[in-house]
Amino acid sequence: MVRDYDVIVHEDLRIANMTRSASGTIEAPGRNVAQKSGLNRSIVDAGWGAFLTVLAHKAESAGRELIAVNPANTSRTCARCGHCAKENRVTQVEFVCTACGHTAHADVNAAINILGAGLALRDAAEAA
């Protein structure tokens, strides 16, 4: 990745762990607890944090940019028109925008949003 790309963008897991808390809300206490705790467990199992640590060191030594973005709504926002709704996410893998009809693999749609957010942060930093 560091050899092939000048800029690498990823979701900030410290924010993900907060926003994807399994504790639920006042309106819907504990909803999706099993699903969300499963997500958190899979992140731990994959050693994602360890991977990002290695990636950060490799990127720095190669002079590449590594950008972390807020993961909120990256998977439920349409990469084509920007419409954000949980109904856009039909299944774990299927994304269908209820506003413009854009369809994509849910991970690809989210990846485009993550890249866009990272490049926007980069542009803002360069303008400052």
Ligand SMILES: [Zn+2]
């Ligand atoms: Zn759309």
